[in-house]
Amino acid sequence: MVEERIQLTKKDRLAVAWRSTFIQGSWNYERMQNGGFAFSMIPAIKKLYSSKEDRTAALQRHLEFFNTHPYIASPIIGVTLALEEERANGAPVDDVAIQGVKVGMMGPLAGIGDPVFWFTVRPMLGALGASLALSGNILGPIIFFVAWNLIRWGFMWYTQEFGYRAGSAITDDLSGGLLQDVTKGASILGMFVLASLVQRWVNISFVPVVSKVTLSEGAYVEWDKIPMNAQGLQQAFQEVSSGKALSNIKETTLQANLDQLIPGLAGLLLTLGCMWLLKKKVSPIVIILGLFVVGILGHLIGIL
Amino acid sequence: MSDLNLIQMILVVFVAFLAGMEGILDEFQFHQPLVACTLIGLVTGNLEVGIILGGSLQMIALGWANIGAAVAPDAALASVAAAIILVLGGQGKAGIPSAIAIAIPLAVAGLFLTMLVRTLAVPIVHMMDKAASEGNFRKIEVLQVAAIAMQGVRIAIPAAALLFIPAETVKNTLEMMPAWLTDGMAIGGGMVVAVGYALVINMMATKEVWPFFVLGFVIAAISEITLIGIGAIGVALALIYLNLSKMGGSSTGGGSSSGDPLGDILNDY
Numbered sequence: 151m152v153e154e155r156i157q158l159t160k161k162d163r164l165a166v167a168w169r170s171t172f173i174q175g176s177w178n179y180e181r182m183q184n185g186g187f188a189f190s191m192i193p194a195i196k197k198l199y200s201s202k203e204d205r206t207a208a209l210q211r212h213l214e215f216f217n218t219h220p221y222i223a224s225p226i227i228g229v230t231l232a233l234e235e236e237r238a239n240g241a242p243v244d245d246v247a248i249q250g251v252k253v254g255m256m257g258p259l260a261g262i263g264d265p266v267f268w269f270t271v272r273p274m275l276g277a278l279g280a281s282l283a284l285s286g287n288i289l290g291p292i293i294f295f296v297a298w299n300l301i302r303w304g305f306m307w308y309t310q311e312f313g314y315r316a317g318s319a320i321t322d323d324l325s326g327g328l329l330q331d332v333t334k335g336a337s338i339l340g341m342f343v344l345a346s347l348v349q350r351w352v353n354i355s356f357v358p359v360v361s362k363v364t365l366s367e368g369a370y371v372e373w374d375k376i377p378m379n380a381q382g383l384q385q386a387f388q389e390v391s392s393g394k395a396l397s398n399i400k401e402t403t404l405q406a407n408l409d410q411l412i413p414g415l416a417g418l419l420l421t422l423g424c425m426w427l428l429k430k431k432v433s434p435i436v437i438i439l440g441l442f443v444v445g446i447l448g449h450l451i452g453i454l
Numbered sequence: 455m456s457d458l459n460l461i462q463m464i465l466v467v468f469v470a471f472l473a474g475m476e477g478i479l480d481e482f483q484f485h486q487p488l489v490a491c492t493l494i495g496l497v498t499g500n501l502e503v504g505i506i507l508g509g510s511l512q513m514i515a516l517g518w519a520n521i522g523a524a525v526a527p528d529a530a531l532a533s534v535a536a537a538i539i540l541v542l543g544g545q546g547k548a549g550i551p552s553a554i555a556i557a558i559p560l561a562v563a564g565l566f567l568t569m570l571v572r573t574l575a576v577p578i579v580h581m582m583d584k585a586a587s588e589g590n591f592r593k594i595e596v597l598q599v600a601a602i603a604m605q606g607v608r609i610a611i612p613a614a615a616l617l618f619i620p621a622e623t624v625k626n627t628l629e630m631m632p633a634w635l636t637d638g639m640a641i642g643g644g645m646v647v648a649v650g651y652a653l654v655i656n657m658m659a660t661k662e663v664w665p666f667f668v669l670g671f672v673i674a675a676i677s678e679i680t681l682i683g684i685g686a687i688g689v690a691l692a693l694i695y696l697n698l699s700k701m702g703g704s705s706t707g708g709g710s711s712s713g714d715p716l717g718d719i720l721n722d723y
Contacts, residue, residue, distance in 0.1 A: 185601065284510065343685055441649065
């Protein structure tokens with residue numbers, strides 16, 4: 151008598167993937183994502199096991215400690231689905247094996263999920279959206295929201311499927327170079343884009359005037375000698391475009407001097423300074439509040 | 455900008471609820487300033503101002519991410535509360551620096567609220583244990599939903615509380631601030647984004663990738679290329695670099711830098 155193999159259909163797997171969107175919902179200090187993990191597994195457990203003992207055992211298995219990057223949980227869930235399917239069909243897959251795979255994957259993968267998603271993709275999409283939003287363009291938030299969710303859902307579904315198909319063989323693939331490449335590639339991209347953000351979006355403008363030089367005659371437009379008619383205007387424009395200054399006093403500001411070195415230098419130094427402070431374990435909130443104080447004081451003194 | 459009508463208030467609380475949920479779920483990103491501030495702006499009829507506030511806060515919050523068990527400053531409460539205050543204050547764009555300044559302490563307050571809810575989730579999970587021992591699927595599902603709702607309420611309640619402060623009061627408080635203070639805060643606001651960037655760079659920086667930082671900075675300084683253009687160049691550079699590293703032959707695994715790929719290529723000749 152051949153028993154029909156219990157199979158998880160695509161519909162089952164989609165249900166699990168959808169539920170894994172809520173995996174962090176009951177995040178708790180004791181066993182972290184465990185509640186969400188069990189919640190996600192329920193459609194599969196219902197399909198694979200029919201006796202109360204089996205279902206109870208499966209639920210308790212998946213209420214064990216679990217914590218990783220929420221999207222990286224998807225391949226782990228996929229592998230778990232494959233293992234549970236094997237077990238439901240009689241293969242000798244014991245609790246230790248399943249928990250072992252979960253625990254073995256969650257650490258290393260989190261080490262990739264965090265830098266790639268939280269420190270590369272989201273800052274970059276966020277910066278892109280924000281730079282559009284800062285001019286009031288609604289495309290900013292829209293692009294951020296749509297692009298992020300497409301990437302996220304695509305990643306979650308396809309890695310869950312990948313995990314499901316690869317089954318336990320996936321743990322061999324993981325130590326391969328691909329994941330390292332992705333992390334490194336993400337850092338390269340991230341550093342490159344962040345640097346441009348530092349140049350463009352950190353705004354420090356120094357007010358003080360460093361020097362005032364009176365220009366010699368002939369180097370500036372003599373406004374009182376120009377008649378206020380069309381011809382006069384034409385003459386004025388010609389003089390300006392031929393290089394004459396607009397007034398007889400040439401002001402050099404501190405900012406102009408800094409910009410001659412490289413525009414955005416002050417912002418860069420500030421960012422490097424913040425990095426150093428953060429490494430010294432100064433809390434980011436303290437630095438932020440400190441910068442507001444610096445802004446106010448600097449403005450009062452007349453520097454900023 | 456006057457007081458909000460009832461429907462608007464309900465919608466604001468709803469957006470706050472979504473932001474609260476997302477503060478833990480971290481999936482759809484409803485808690486990120488770009489989304490939350492825009493939505494609050496949308497439902498209160500101040501869309502443009504909401505978008506700009508969202509953009510400004512997003513720059514500051516770029517590096518705020520929950521790693522493992524560590525909780526980052528809370529984008530959800532910061533975004534929602536700052537947006538509500540901005541709307542009630544009625545100053546339009548001029549009110550944005552003040553709103554940002556208020557958002558920062560709120561981010562800390564939200565952090566504590568998150569830690570509180572994560573602790574309250576422990577008894578919920580114990581109830582799940584009990585449901586599991588009975589094989590009760592439904593109960594586990596209900597408990598999960600309850601936990602998520604608790605996180606939503608974490609932001610919905612403060613948002614609702616803020617709504618009940620009369621707009622006049624907020625407006626007058628904000629208008630009492632002298633010009634040097636608001637200007638100073640605007641200047642501070644331009645500098646504060648550096649902290650967010652610094653956070654992210656610290657996480658990412660290795661000796662190997664610093665040259666790309668230099669490249670990015672200089673290219674942005676000397677040209678007017680848009681961010682998408684810069685992103686495209688960055689992707690191209692990363693791919694080229696990875697390919698060259700592999701062609702250099704030696705170890706690709708273990709995070710060791712591949713030394714001098716150009717030298718390897720020259721050596722092959």
